[in-house]
Amino acid sequence: MTRKSERISASALKPVEQLAIDEVPGELERLAKEIAHHDELYHRKDAPEISDADYDALRRRNDALEQRYPELVREDSPNKRVGAAPAEAFGKVVHKVPMLSLSNGFEDSDVTEFWNRIRRFLNLKEGEELAVTAEPKIDGLSASLRYEKGKFIVGATRGDGREGENVTENLKTIDDVPAVLKGKHLPDVFEMRGEVYMSHKDFEALNARQVKDGKPPFANPRNAAAGSLRQLDPKITASRPLRFFAYAWGEASEVPSDTHSGMIETFRHWGFTVNPFFRVCTSAEELLAFYHEIEETRANLGYDIDGVVYKVNRLDWQQRLGFVSRSPRWALAHKFPAEQAMTVLEGIDIQVGRTGALTPVARLKPVTVGGVVVSNATLHNEDEIERLGVRIGDTVVVQRAGDVIPQIVQVIEDKRPKNARRFKFPDICPACGSHAVRETNEKTGKVDAVRRCTGGLICPAQAVERLRHFVSRNAFDIEGLGEKQIAAFYDDGLILQPGDIFTLEERDKRSLKKLKDREGWGETSARNLFAAIDARREIDLDRFIFGLGIRHVGETNARLLARSYGTLDHFVEEMEKAAKEDSEARRELLAIDGVGDVLAEALVDFFSEKHNREVLATLKKAGVKAIPLPAQETSSPIAGKTVVFTGSLERMTRSEAKARAEQMGAKVAGSVSAKTDLVVAGPGAGSKLAKAAELGVAVITEDEWMEMAAG
Ligand code: IVH
Numbered sequence: 058m059t060r061k062s063e064r065i066s067a068s069a070l071k072p073v074e075q076l077a078i079d080e081v082p083g084e085l086e087r088l089a090k091e092i093a094h095h096d097e098l099y100h101r102k103d104a105p106e107i108s109d110a111d112y113d114a115l116r117r118r119n120d121a122l123e124q125r126y127p128e129l130v131r132e133d134s135p136n137k138r139v140g141a142a143p144a145e146a147f148g149k150v151v152h153k154v155p156m157l158s159l160s161n162g163f164e165d166s167d168v169t170e171f172w173n174r175i176r177r178f179l180n181l182k183e184g185e186e187l188a189v190t191a192e193p194k195i196d197g198l199s200a201s202l203r204y205e206k207g208k209f210i211v212g213a214t215r216g217d218g219r220e221g222e223n224v225t226e227n228l229k230t231i232d233d234v235p236a237v238l239k240g241k242h243l244p245d246v247f248e249m250r251g252e253v254y255m256s257h258k259d260f261e262a263l264n265a266r267q268v269k270d271g272k273p274p275f276a277n278p279r280n281a282a283a284g285s286l287r288q289l290d291p292k293i294t295a296s297r298p299l300r301f302f303a304y305a306w307g308e309a310s311e312v313p314s315d316t317h318s319g320m321i322e323t324f325r326h327w328g329f330t331v332n333p334f335f336r337v338c339t340s341a342e343e344l345l346a347f348y349h350e351i352e353e354t355r356a357n358l359g360y361d362i363d364g365v366v367y368k369v370n371r372l373d374w375q376q377r378l379g380f381v382s383r384s385p386r387w388a389l390a391h392k393f394p395a396e397q398a399m400t401v402l403e404g405i406d407i408q409v410g411r412t413g414a415l416t417p418v419a420r421l422k423p424v425t426v427g428g429v430v431v432s433n434a435t436l437h438n439e440d441e442i443e444r445l446g447v448r449i450g451d452t453v454v455v456q457r458a459g460d461v462i463p464q465i466v467q468v469i470e471d472k473r474p475k476n477a478r479r480f481k482f483p484d485i486c487p488a489c490g491s492h493a494v495r496e497t498n499e500k501t502g503k504v505d506a507v508r509r510c511t512g513g514l515i516c517p518a519q520a521v522e523r524l525r526h527f528v529s530r531n532a533f534d535i536e537g538l539g540e541k542q543i544a545a546f547y548d549d550g551l552i553l554q555p556g557d558i559f560t561l562e563e564r565d566k567r568s569l570k571k572l573k574d575r576e577g578w579g580e581t582s583a584r585n586l587f588a589a590i591d592a593r594r595e596i597d598l599d600r601f602i603f604g605l606g607i608r609h610v611g612e613t614n615a616r617l618l619a620r621s622y623g624t625l626d627h628f629v630e631e632m633e634k635a636a637k638e639d640s641e642a643r644r645e646l647l648a649i650d651g652v653g654d655v656l657a658e659a660l661v662d663f664f665s666e667k668h669n670r671e672v673l674a675t676l677k678k679a680g681v682k683a684i685p686l687p688a689q690e691t692s693s694p695i696a697g698k699t700v701v702f703t704g705s706l707e708r709m710t711r712s713e714a715k716a717r718a719e720q721m722g723a724k725v726a727g728s729v730s731a732k733t734d735l736v737v738a739g740p741g742a743g744s745k746l747a748k749a750a751e752l753g754v755a756v757i758t759e760d761e762w763m764e765m766a767a768g
Contacts, residue, residue, distance in 0.1 A: 073121045073273070077408065077418050077433045078462050081126050085134075088119040090548060092135040121273040127284030136289070146289070147222035150213035152201060154307035156250065157218060157383050159194075159366060159390035165345055171367065171389045172341035178386065179374055188370040190317050191347040192304065192335045194390050196361035197254030198283050200224070201307050202234060207243035207327075209236050214286065218383070227286050227294040228253075233301035235328040248307035249329065255282040256360045259298040276429050278361050300360075303329035316370045337370055348391055355393070364392035395456045398431075399469065400424035402453050405436065405480045409488040409518035413510040417442060417482070419453070419465055426457045434463040438506040439482040446470075450477035486510035488518040491666050496608070496655060513606050515554055515668040521547050523606045527555050531612055531712075532604030533596060536589040537582065555604070556675030559594065562587040594680055598625055601683040605669075608659040614651070616686070616719060618660075621649050625683040629673060632664040689722045694765060696722030698734035701749075704742030706759055709766075717766050729754060737762040 212228035213221035275281035452472035491512025603615035622628035634642035
């Protein structure tokens with residue numbers, strides 16, 4: 058079996074409902090590629106490789122996943138293409154005023170704190186009134202509708218907040234979205250923002266229709282709304298009753314009121330639907346009273362809400378309060394508590410993430426939690442299994458809150474069956490068979506909760522990530538071999554581990570399917586890639602070591618190791634010897650200034666993994682040579698000294714300067730302390746320069762540094 062099929066089999070064999078949420082993107086990617094491949098064979102080459110029935114099964118699986126997770130639909134989804142030619146997908150719309158999120162609160166105390174924080178920030182005196190509005194938080198998807206002189210021009214999804222998809226035609230099918238605004242004095246430009254959602258009744262009718270048509274039902278109204286709004290065919294959107302509540306705005310040439318409540322009133326006059334539950338409150342207690350009233354009426358609203366949103370009513374105060382990172386300081390989303398349900402834990406699977414973390418996933422007897430069928434939940438890590446005391450066969454309480462992955466929060470021990478089994482957490486990676494270890498945190502002395510696979514370079518779960526690191530700018534820096542190319546080569550089995558990069562050209566010569574004939578490649582780009590690879594057959598030892606992606610070995614440590622061990626062979630030899638705890642090699646490793654237990658452990662783990670040593674052997678066999686770093690100067694004025702660079706350097710890059718200083722025997726530090734001997738300050742140097750002055754550390758300019766560096 059090839060590694061490629063090993064990688065896909067785990068998720069490919071599972072029924073759609075049993076895929077963990079974090080498995081879905083990978084599975085959609087695999088399906089998109091596979092379907093595109095078969096489309097190409099069928100339409101362009103007239104040479105299908107699989108039966109129509111098998112092809113249909115792939116399409117059905119893809120459709121089922123897309124229906125279930127509309128927010129994960131890919132740009133290259135098979136449903137956005139017709140035959141082999143890509144259909145015009147949605148255009149992009151840049152949000153001039155970004156669409157931000159809200160900070161969340163859960164407890165009553167979060168609301169009082171929010172209230173007090175605002176009063177403090179605005180420096181309100183006793184007796185000075187603060188008014189904050191309260192309104193339901195609709196559980197749909199937000200959209201931005203641009204009106205010019207009262208006419209609906211363009212509408213977009215939130216996207217990443219900065220740029221969304223142009224879904225104008227679909228938004229036009231929504232009754233709550235007026236084509237023309239009512240009223241006389243309409244702003245030249247006004248971007249209305251609000252929530253697109255589906256009512257419970259419409260959701261149920263849609264799902265009944267889906268089932269009747271042999272299509273998979275949607276998991277919840279939110280997903281149904283998202284899936285419907287993102288339909289390429291507006292006719293389909295029109296057949297799915299969506300609704301819209303207006304509650305905010307983006308770019309506006311004119312703001313017709315000076316309060317949020319006034320704005321909402323204006324929206325209503327313009328012809329928008331605004332939520333009927335809305336209150337202006339003048340104390341935190343009133344906000345909480347509103348919240349609890351809404352919580353009680355929630356079940357009868359006929360649509361999903363997931364909390365209450367509070368907003369400072371005065372717009373000039375909103376302005377003053379401004380934003381913290383991605384959310385306004387003047388608003389708070391007070392969320393309803395998570396929903397829970399009881400079910401049986403049928404098994405525990407181990408998933409290996411992109412960084413090698415082994416995560417236990419609970420396989421549950423499917424249960425509906427807050428309207429969504431849940432069959433997987435995360436158990437986080439092995440300590441969590443221990444903490445919960447959970448055994449396979451136990452009855453457990455699962456909880457889901459909003460979009461987060463469901464989790465197990467409690468075990469009902471009274472219901473434990475006699476044959477309940479304890480789970481033994483593996484110390485071997487299920488994806489590649491390498492050792493999986495838990496590290497000790499140097500600072501806290503605590504054992505890390507996460508167990509990680511040490512076979513990074515060969516582990517299929519991590520391979521693409523590791524290869525991407527291997528070719529990245531500060532490692533092998535191979536031009537033309539970016540993330541996209543690495544992923545494609547990996548999927549096609551052309552580059553499975555670093556050594557394969559250096560045999561690519563050789564294999565290409567013998568291959569029937571040449572690189573230059575691949576999609577996105579041509580004669581020149583293929584030639585350039587081979588040349589770029591060739592140029593890195595000889596590489597500085599520190600880059601080589603960094604490229605291996607050993608845990609805790611960043612650029613600085615890589616350089617330290619390269620300097621300390623001189624050659625690659627010597628380094629590898631010593632690391633293998635250092636596996637023995639009481640060896641001379643281990644003592645020498647730990648004696649290096651800057652190497653502590655954690656780094657030593659990570660190095661030893663890496664080199665005691667047979668798979669990793671094989672990777673090094675294949676690199677060597679492919680003719681890759683690591684060049685020792687030039688000897689350090691001991692006669693330079695900064696040999697043995699600690700140097701800090703600050704401000705912007707104009708004549709060399711920061712990394713160049715750093716490398717040169719190290720070559721001159723100096724240690725380069727990131728911050729100024731009593732141990733600093735010299736600060737090189739470029740323009741714009743700030744606090745570090747001040748600190749240097751305070752500590753009496755010598756400071757030189759970039760020009761003086763250049764002179765020193767020139768020797
Ligand atoms: S105000 C600057 N009001 O909640 C933020 N958002 O968690 C403007 N949402 O992306 C948003 N109901 O999709 C606001 N009444 C409401 C809302 C609401 C639902 C959503 C919206 C936003 C998300 C933030």
